[in-house]
Amino acid sequence: MIEVSALTKRYGDKLAVDDLSFTVRPGVVTGFLGPNGSGKSTTMRMMLGLDKPTRGRVLIDGKPYAALDEPLTQVGALLDAKAMHGGRSARNHLLCLAQSNGIPAGRVDEVLDTVGLTAVAKKRAKGFSLGMGQRLGIAGALLGDPRILMFDEPVNGLDPEGIHWIRNLMRSLAHQGRTVFVSSHLMSEMALTAEHLVVIGRGKLLADTSMADFIRDNSRTYVRLRSPERERLLDVLRQEGVSVTEGAEGTLEADHADPARLGELAHENGLVLHELSPQSASLEDAFMQLTAQTVEYHAHTGAGPAAVPPGAAPPPPGGVQGWGENQDRKGN
Numbered sequence: 001m002i003e004v005s006a007l008t009k010r011y012g013d014k015l016a017v018d019d020l021s022f023t024v025r026p027g028v029v030t031g032f033l034g035p036n037g038s039g040k041s042t043t044m045r046m047m048l049g050l051d052k053p054t055r056g057r058v059l060i061d062g063k064p065y066a067a068l069d070e071p072l073t074q075v076g077a078l079l080d081a082k083a084m085h086g087g088r089s090a091r092n093h094l095l096c097l098a099q100s101n102g103i104p105a106g107r108v109d110e111v112l113d114t115v116g117l118t119a120v121a122k123k124r125a126k127g128f129s130l131g132m133g134q135r136l137g138i139a140g141a142l143l144g145d146p147r148i149l150m151f152d153e154p155v156n157g158l159d160p161e162g163i164h165w166i167r168n169l170m171r172s173l174a175h176q177g178r179t180v181f182v183s184s185h186l187m188s189e190m191a192l193t194a195e196h197l198v199v200i201g202r203g204k205l206l207a208d209t210s211m212a213d214f215i216r217d218n219s220r221t222y223v224r225l226r227s228p229e230r231e232r233l234l235d236v237l238r239q240e241g242v243s244v245t246e247g248a249e250g251t252l253e254a255d256h257a258d259p260a261r262l263g264e265l266a267h268e269n270g271l272v273l274h275e276l277s278p279q280s281a282s283l284e285d286a287f288m289q290l291t292a293q294t295v296e297y298h299a300h301t302g303a304g305p306a307a308v309p310p311g312a313a314p315p316p317p318g319g320v321q322g323w324g325e326n327q328d329r330k331g332n
């Protein structure tokens with residue numbers, strides 16, 4: 001179990017992590033979600049004692065990371081797959097890790113097999129593709145057979161086969177009763193992997209909930225209506241007390257409405273409908289809606305303000321910055 005309490009990190013003027021408190025429990029994959037620059041990596045670094053909190057603390061099975069004996073046997077982490085000694089072979093890289101953590105050398109071949117790198121075990125990690133590097137990083141995380149695993153953006157840059165493999169691996173580790181904490185800025189990916197979610201924006205906690213509750217609470221369902229008599233339809237719906245917003249291409253969107261009742265209303269008022277279709281926003285839309293106010297780095301389309309998903313509140317004035325700093329810093 002990982003317990004995060006009032007965790008705060010300030011870099012100069014920048015509050016990267018702002019009073020975060022949540023608990024990561026064993027037996028399920030917990031997704032750690034937030035837009036780029038929201039503080040996920042900083043939080044994970046503090047969990048692993050790689051960065052010192054300005055305030056607050058993290059306990060791993062009741063102890064700070066620094067107080068763990070042979071930490072690799074208790075917590076395995078993939079933070080930055082590129083941060084390894086590229087001159088060593090994959091096998092030697094893992095052997096060094098094993099030796100310094102009191103892990104038997106035989107375990108190296110086991111994890112190489114688990115991640116599918118046995119055939120290239122003697123090759124230098126320097127020549128590895130991004131996907132192979134991720135697999136080697138994961139092998140390092142698994143080496144000590146730890147009860148707690150943390151992965152920071154493990155699917156970044158992977159091909160569909162690699163993504164599928166990591167997804168299944170994380171699920172099976174959780175089903176073995178381990179604590180699995182995995183960050184991503186991709187809601188669609190998390191929807192397929194995680195059972196619990198911790199969502200942050202600008203370093204603050206936005207949601208700590210099961211995936212099922214997140215979907216229920218944040219997905220918008222509505223009925224899309226299209227009519228050649230749009231204004232009259234709008235009047236009729238408003239008179240009935242239906243909450244209506246304007247959709248794309250002249251459509252109307254009726255929230256929390258029964259499609260059958262809307263059809264009857266149109267009929268009673270002699271209105272022609274060209275479309276009456278129940279819709280539900282995707283989970284990706286729900287995530288973007290929840291985090292829209294907190295997104296720090298928007299892409300510029302060159303055609304006015306940054307795009308926001310349908311129904312989402314626009315970003316705060318002055319809150320839109322160029323896509324750049326954070327991407328450059330990470331080199332991705």
Ligand SMILES: Nc1ncnc2c1ncn2[C@@H]1O[C@H](COP(=O)(O)OP(=O)(O)OP(=O)(O)O)[C@@H](O)[C@H]1O
Nearest residue numbers: 011016034035036037038039040041042043185326
């Ligand atoms: N060493 C540092 N010095 C100064 N600012 C930093 C440092 N590390 C992170 N930051 C800033 O803190 C904020 C949070 O960054 P962090 O990398 O934790 O976000 P993230 O959610 O992991 O982003 P991404 O999804 O892009 O990986 C960003 O604004 C970032 O620029």
